[in-house]
Amino acid sequence: LVCLTEDHWNSVVSRKDDVVMQLNERFLAELSENTLLLAESRNATMEYVELQAQAMNLSAHILSIQEETRVIQTALHSKTKSLLAQSESILTAASVLSARSALVYKLYAGGNWSWTQAASRCRQLGGELASIRTGRQQQRVLSINGIKHGMSGVWLGARDMSANKDNADYLWMNGDPILYTNWAPVESRATNTSDADIPGQRCVLMSFEVTSYIESRSRAGPGTTGIWKTDKCDSESYGYVCEFVGGL
Numbered sequence: 001l002v003c004l005t006e007d008h009w010n011s012v013v014s015r016k017d018d019v020v021m022q023l024n025e026r027f028l029a030e031l032s033e034n035t036l037l038l039a040e041s042r043n044a045t046m047e048y049v050e051l052q053a054q055a056m057n058l059s060a061h062i063l064s065i066q067e068e069t070r071v072i073q074t075a076l077h078s079k080t081k082s083l084l085a086q087s088e089s090i091l092t093a094a095s096v097l098s099a100r101s102a103l104v105y106k107l108y109a110g111g112n113w114s115w116t117q118a119a120s121r122c123r124q125l126g127g128e129l130a131s132i133r134t135g136r137q138q139q140r141v142l143s144i145n146g147i148k149h150g151m152s153g154v155w156l157g158a159r160d161m162s163a164n165k166d167n168a169d170y171l172w173m174n175g176d177p178i179l180y181t182n183w184a185p186v187e188s189r190a191t192n193t194s195d196a197d198i199p200g201q202r203c204v205l206m207s208f209e210v211t212s213y214i215e216s217r218s219r220a221g222p223g224t225t226g227i228w229k230t231d232k233c234d235s236e237s238y239g240y241v242c243e244f245v246g247g248l
Contacts, residue, residue, distance in 0.1 A: 102246045103137070105130055107144045109151055109239040115203035116233055118155040118240035119173065127244040129157030131172040132206075133180050141206065141241055142226045148208050155240040158204040159233060170204060182206075184227040203233040206241075 108121065119129050132138050141147070147154065158178055162169035170178050184207065207229045231237065 104244045104246070105141050105144055106242050106244065107147050107154065107239065108242065109146065109149075109154075111239075112236045113155065113238060113240055114234045114236045115155050115159065115205075117236070118238075119157065122157075122240065122242035125242060125244075127242040128173055129155060130241040130243045131157045131174075131176070132182075133172075133176075135180065135182075138180070138182055138226060144241065147241075148225055151239050152209050153205040153207040153229070153238045155238050156204045156206055156228070157243075160202040160230070168202060170202075182226060182228045184229050201233050202230045204228055205231055205238055 106127075108118075113121070115129075122129050130137075130141060132141060157173045158170050159173075160168045161171045172178060205228070206226050208225050
């Protein structure tokens, strides 16, 4: 057995206490460091979660902006198409007006023609039956040399396209509605009253038969000729006027 002296024992105990104290200090230091690291980790996790939330919000905002951009692009595309269509329509109208200003009218007075025969003949010659769309064109047709001599009237390029005898729908040959008119009074408009109520069989003519009754009711006043009337399309009783674009 080893016999320890009191001083030696005290020395051993003192060293033991030093070691325990050092271990405790190291443990406390490591515990403090780990606690700090844990706190930093928690803070980093919270920051990461917050950044994820911000990223999701940003993604939603980007998607919203993309959708708004798509809607705007669609609206711009539609508006552009509409403007292009309007431009084409304006150009077409301008072209038609230009062509109309260059129209040449020619009277064909020889023989008696039905409306269908007259329309076919004009097409064979490279034109169409005259479509009168303004008062100026009406006067141009009336000013054709010899148009009022020896004829009761001339066919124009309009006919009733309705299927209802009580609601005539007169259109020009290309389907355009009749805007300018020079109709005779309603009571004397139909030349052949026995067939005046047959839908689809009424065609328009410019009449040179002037009566005091028509003169009194006409907006153009006494001495008026060229009043518009209707007759059966197959009535072989009139001459016709063809129109040609730019000349014969």
